[in-house]
Amino acid sequence: GENVEQHPSTLSVQEGDSAVIKCTYSDSASNYFPWYKQELGKRPQLIIDIRSNVGEKKDQRIAVTLNKTAKHFSLHITETQPEDSAVYFCAASKSGGSNYKLTFGKGTLLTVNP
């Protein structure tokens, strides 16, 4: 089955700096790659996603890049703010068809220091 590796497990940056979180996946048939943010004590929430027919997607300070050949994708957060502090999870799936299953990475604890 699919396996998703996520690095680093913890990341500490100064406010205003950029943060990059990287993930690799094993199943070349995966075609949907979402990123979820989970603040302390709260539910995971989707912040951005990308499909395999796109190499990059941006949403304000957040961007995701995908390299299908190398089977890795990355989350980029620019101009980090204290409210960006949270655990970030990458995931991969083969969307469509009769089932729906996300395989998550183990998460990255991002701390943005004021």
Next chain:
Amino acid sequence: KAGVTQTPRYLIKTRGQQVTLSCSPISGHRSVSWYQQTPGQGLQFLFEYFSETQRNKGNFPGRFSGRQFSNSRSEMNVSTLELGDSALYLCASHSRLDTGELFFGEGSRLTVL
């Protein structure tokens, strides 16, 4: 619209007991997935239900089971509880008609003593 609702939010059980957790999806969502979240393993897929049918199952022992009702509400059951079953159990609903986003509930935090 109302979000995903999970009950109970917290519960404490002892080894050997069983537990049933409930999830009400967003209105109109017919797909419900369950995930186990632990500090060391992150989010691990348990199973997915769509129209009362289990469509996909993760790598968990048979002690973990679930079902979905005609109104899309879902329950999961864990029998013969073990200490390692202590975790946050998250339910998520999905419309299957939109972008693929999972909408998570607040979770049920299970502690096994």
